[in-house]
Amino acid sequence: MLISSRFSSSFARGRPVWVWLAVVLLSGSFTGCGHPTDTSQNSQASLGLESQGLGAASSQLLKGDKYSQLTVEVGSVAGHEPAQATLDYLTTFLNARLNKPAGIVTVTGTSVPATGSGGLATTDLATIEAANRKSYSGDNNISVYIMFLDNHNTIDTADSKVLGLAYQSTSIAIFDDTISLESNASDHALVEKTVLVHEFGHLLGLVNIGTPMAGADHYDYTHNRGHCSNPLCLMNYAVNTSRLLTVFSGQVPTLDNACLADLRAAGGK
16 A cells, blocks of 8 residues: 655554555555455455455465466546556566566456545455455456555555555456545646556565565565565555655666565575
8 A cells, every 4th residue: 555644654563364555655655455355245355365364365476387367457437537657667677577478458448436525444445345346366367456446545644644455366447536645637647657556566475474484574564565675666665755856866766676575485586
């Protein structure tokens, strides 16, 4: 999950059943949540890979033996669709890291009903996903579901806002309204890309949440789980707007060598 905070940045710690992670942009941070408690609308979701905890699908996402193709299904509330450049960036990021000989397919246009203004908890996200997700893993294809939402996360405070959330093994939620509120219009695309690839990094098991550390210990023991201790890495807990514009010169941070080594050792490129 991406969280925006004007004063500090941190990821939320994992919890039993619901696994959720957050990164702060000092204007933004990432977070992830767990799996749905009610999947009656789709028995496949309740029984399959998609219902498992964050990091559980990391090996299957990285390797190409069982699942040679990845489908990224993108759902969005009207008026909150991601920029095509954001989706193109994600595809490039994934092609560089995943072994998918049959390719990576992005499916857009799935409509998600407006959610209102009362705030969304992780259980709400799972319910929304169960009602709207169409693509599930099977045969040679593994699927990831990403939804771009209105509304905000219920853990938001006056000083800390959730921008994005990785929850369950193949699920990501992006709070587009919050990104717009917490970033200038000119910076929206940069923040949107950063939130999305950071959260996908958690689905790939980074850091040490499904994909073991392959060499040097780069786990951040000081802050919340799932993050890299290198302050210049995409998976660091404190990815903030001012650093994106200054330290990273307006570019999306990249994975450092330690994170790349983890992914390669686990079956990625």
